[in-house]
Amino acid sequence: MTFLTPSVLWLLGAVSIPILIHLLSRLRINKVEFSTVRFIKQLETSSIRKMEIQKILLLLLRILALASLVLMMAQPVTQGFMPGWLAAEQEARLVMIIDNSASMTVKDGEKTFLDRSKNETMALVPLFKDETQITIAQTCPPKVVFTGQSKDPGLRSSVKSIEPTASYDNIWQSINGLLRDKTIIEPIKECVIFSDLMHVPDSSFSSGIGNLDDWKFYFIQPGIVYDNLAVKDVSSINRIKTLNQLVKLDTRIQNVGTLKKPNVPLELLFNNQRVGQVVSEFDPGKEKAFLFQAYPAEVGIVQGKVILPKDDYELDNSWYVSMPIMAQIRCGIIGATAEDITILEMILRAIDPENQFLIIESRIQPSLNRLFLDDIDVAVIHNPQGLTEDGVKDLNKFLKEGGGVVWFQGDPDGREFHPDLFKKTGFPNPETLVNAGQGFFSTQIAGEHSDLLQNIQVRNLEKE
Incomplete structure (x- = not known):
């Protein structure tokens, strides 16, 4: 106290x-005359x-x-009582933190959560007297916008300068950094936080503040989100996309508000042209998954977008996806011997026997002095005997321009690879050699669905 x-x-x-x-x-004695003191002694x-x-x-x-x-x-x-508004001679420190991350742009009527937080800050600050030192900070990006007293004329403009953002913050780290300020030596320490508090603090928050027990915290939440549907994720199922192939997008939508949402249209756009739509109902707190399938309209980079109708929080109503669409995939096979190239050609032609989307070019090149990959989308390199500095430069340029490389490498002993292959391109350096014995060894499939085998028509020979 x-x-x-x-x-x-x-x-x-x-x-x-x-x-x-x-x-x-x-000490004062009053004299009173009595006829007898016999009865006084009894009292x-x-x-x-x-x-x-x-x-x-x-x-x-x-x-x-x-x-x-x-x-x-x-x-x-006592500790925890907000004394600034009646402080007289005792110094006090008040730290006010305003969350201006994307989640504070939720609308509550005509005003956003951030607007309400700034209004409440301006209503609270004038109640504090000159003995209270006030610090006001925003969280995104972390910055102190005002330090001074309640009568400072620049206080109002400092609070108004806090703008909404479309980014996220680490509010607990911001609070931790502000309260660790060694210049805060006042005996009374209060911290007021205006935030929707999307995440609870972890153990690093309490351990990072040495004098945590000296502070009293007040958490002020601006309101409740009533009407909000969110696009949680949009991911492409088929990573290899061509012009005549259906693009499949796995989409997840969640109702994070408290209202039931009937007859909500969900739309898919390719280059601002609607190519798909579904109408569904969403219960509060529930999540639904949808599978969009559509053909791309043209070759090149297709800008996809999944959109929901406007609600109280509009920043999670859209999801953007950029997809490269190719008319054909140009694949170059580079091997040390004709036998190696023949095996790889047979595998690739089994995927596309009619050459509809795979254009295969083969080269016998034991040592990779130069790599001419300008007309290649994917380079399949099999067990080269060496790679020069010029070859590393060509390979690095090819990768930076978006090309893909599939590299099969056997025993590296006796082969001459320029050290830049591992330093500049990030090529993995083999550490151990697996002896396959008779030439067969077991392997573990990384995924159940391989990109190379997408959309292949498989027939059961027993039923033919």
């Missing part, structure tokens, strides 16, 4: 006044003793009344 006006405590010396009056009254053990006890109780009540009056004037407060 502390006092806002400790200088008043010297008035506690006034409690000696009832004591002096009590002592002086005992010494009862009435007179009772009167002495009453006088002592009256003395204690007078002392307590004076002490209470002085303490009331000294304005005692």
Whole structure:
């Protein structure tokens, strides 16, 4: 406990006044003439003793009344009481943190959560007196926008300067950084946080503040999100996309509001042209998955977008996907021997026997002095005997321009690879060699659905 006006405590010396009056009254003797003292002696053990006890109780009540009056004037407060609005002589520090991340753009009527938080800040600040040092900060990006007193003319413009953002923040890390300021030495420390508090703090928050027990926190949430549908994820099932192939997009939608949403249209757009739509109903807190399938209209980079109707929070109503669409995939096979190339050609032609989307080019090149890959989308390289510095430059340029490389490598001993292959291109350096014995060894399939085998028509020979 502390006092806002400790200088008043010297008035506690006034409690000696009832004591002096009590002592002086005992010294004063009034003479009263009685005809006989026989009956007075009988009262010494009862009435007179009772009167002495009453006088002592009256003395204690007078002392307590004076002490209470002085303490009331000294304005005692405990840890956790927000004293700034009645602070007199005791210094206090008030830290106000306003969350301006994307989630605070939710609309509540005509105003957003951020607008309401700024209005509440401006309504609260004038209540604090000059003895309270005020710090106001935003979270996205973390920045202190004001430090001073409540009567500072720049305070209002500083709060108004906090703008909404479409980004996210780490509010607990921001709070941690502000409260660790060594210049905060005031005995009274209060922290007010305006946020929707999307995430709870972890253990690093409490451990990062050494004097956490000296602070009192007030968390003010601006409101509840009632009407909000969110696009949680949109992912492409088939990673290899051609002009005559259906693009499949796995889409997940969640109702994160509290209202039931009937007859909600969900649309898929390719280059701002609608290619798919579904209408569904969403219960509060529930999530639904949809599979969109559509043909791309042209070759090149297709900009896909999944959109929902407007609601209280519009930043999660859209999801953007960029997809490269190729008319054909140009595949180059580079091997040390004709036998190696023949095996790889047979595998690739089994995928596209009619050459509808795979254009295969083969080269016998034991040592990779130069790689001419300008007309190639995917390079399949099989067990080269060496790679020069110029070959590494060609390979690195090909990868940076978006090309793909499939590399089969056997025993690296005795082969000459330029060190830039591992330093500049990020090529993995083999550490251990697996001995296959008779030439067969087991392997673990990384995924159940391979991109190379997407949309292949498989027939069951037993049923033919």
